[in-house]
Structures are given as C-alpha cells and as structure tokens.
Amino acid sequence: MKRSNMIVIYKSSTGFTKKYAEMIAKEMECELADYRNVSADTLSGYDIVIFGSRAHAGRIDGYQKAKSLFEKCNVSRLVLFVTGATPNAAADVVEAFWRQNLSEDEMTALPHFYMQSGLCYERMSLTDRLMMKAAAIMIKNKKGKTAQDIEFEQAIKSSYDISAREYIEPLISCLKADLK
Numbered sequence: 001m002k003r004s005n006m007i008v009i010y011k012s013s014t015g016f017t018k019k020y021a022e023m024i025a026k027e028m029e030c031e032l033a034d035y036r037n038v039s040a041d042t043l044s045g046y047d048i049v050i051f052g053s054r055a056h057a058g059r060i061d062g063y064q065k066a067k068s069l070f071e072k073c074n075v076s077r078l079v080l081f082v083t084g085a086t087p088n089a090a091a092d093v094v095e096a097f098w099r100q101n102l103s104e105d106e107m108t109a110l111p112h113f114y115m116q117s118g119l120c121y122e123r124m125s126l127t128d129r130l131m132m133k134a135a136a137i138m139i140k141n142k143k144g145k146t147a148q149d150i151e152f153e154q155a156i157k158s159s160y161d162i163s164a165r166e167y168i169e170p171l172i173s174c175l176k177a178d179l180k
Contacts, residue, residue: 006030006048006175009038011062014124016083016117016163017052023168024050024081028175035062040072048077048178050171054117055084057131060101077178080110081171083117085155088167111174115167118160132156 006028010021018034025032033042035051043049049070053061060082070078086093094114098107106112121129139145139153 005046006050007033007038007043007046008050008052009033009035009043009066010052011035011054011066012052013054013056013061013128014120016120016161017054019163020081020083020115020117020168021050021052023165024052024171027168027172035066038069040069043069043073043075046075048079048175049073049075050079050081050175052081052083055082055086055097055114056128058097058100063101078110079113079171079175081113081115083115083163085119085162086114086116087162088114088116111171113171113174115163115171117163119156119158120161121159 007030008021008025008028010017010032012018012021012034021032031046035053051063051066051070053063053066055061060080063080082097084097086097088094097114098112102110102112119132121132124132136153136156139149139156142149145153
C-alpha cells in the first residue's frame with residue numbers, strides 16, 4: 001500500500017465521534033486532531049482529510065463550517081463520517097439523512113460513511129438534553145404510533161453505546177483502495 005499524508009479530524013460532543021476517529025487514525029496510522037485545533041493552513045499539508053462529526057437534529061454538526069475550511073485547503077481527498085444513535089440497519093433513515101445533508105454532487109463524489117454510536121445523556125449539553133426530553137414527550141403523547149415511533153421512544157429512554165469497531169471497516173476499505 002502506498003503511504004499517504006492523511007489526518008482524521010473530528011467534532012465530538014459526547015465522545016462517540018472521537019472514539020471512532022481514534023480507531024480510524026490508529027488503523028490508518030495517521031494523524032488525529034480535534035476540529036477546533038485545525039486551520040486551512042494546517043490541513044493544506046495533507047493529501048487526505050477524514051472529517052467526522054455527529055448527526056444532530058437532522059444535520060451533520062459543523063459540516064458547513066468544515067466544508068468552508070476544506071475549500072480553502074489544497075487537499076486532494078475529503079472523506080466524511082457521521083455518528084449517530086440510529087442503528088446502521090435503518091438504511092432508509094440513514095439514506096434520507098445523507099440526502100438531506102449532501103448535494104447530489106457530494107452524494108456521488110464525496111465518500112461518506114455512517115457509524116451507529118449511541119446516546120450519552122451524561123455528556124450532552126443542557127440544550128440537547130432538553131431537546132431529547134421534548135422529543136420523548138412528543139412521541140409519548142402521539143396517537144397512532146408506528147412501529148418506528150415505538151422503537152424511537154425506546155431508544156431515547158436512557159444512555160447507551162452501540163458503537164463497534166466493525167463500523168469503521170467500510171471507511172478503512174475505501175481509504176486503503178485510494179492508497180493503492
């Protein structure tokens with residue numbers, strides 16, 4: 001495998017994205033940095049930038065700001081991963097999330113990967129905890145709940161971690177193919 005100058009940067013609120021970023025950096029033997037500590041100048045020194053963040057209120061947390069940063073760099077390849085509480089098995093939900101967040105060009109040209117993670121109420125901001133509480137009340141009081149509503153209601157009751165190393169494998173395979 002050809003060596004490449006690569007960095008994994010992450011924006012993590014409750015620790016799941018950082019956990020996955022660390023796994024990826026270790027597997028690819030590359031640099032790792034918190035998103036808050038990088039600049040366009042810093043990133044310009046890399047061939048490949050892997051950006052990881054969380055799914056938050058239907059959006060990729062920090063992606064627009066990160067995208068603006070990447071556009072100022074001389075990076076040949078950008079790879080995106082997002083973590084969230086939705087199980088990987090909910091492929092239709094994950095696909096809808098991507099279509100909501102990425103342009104058609106990005107859907108085709110930008111390698112993007114979803115990795116299930118979990119919820120950590122203990123590390124959430126007060127605002128996020130209040131949003132989750134409001135969602136729980138809305139779903140609890142909903143008439144004619146669907147199976148998906150019931151599953152969502154169960155999923156947001158308490159903290160949990162469904163992350164696993166296996167979920168980085170598609171991203172790792174993509175990176176290794178790029179380096180051949």
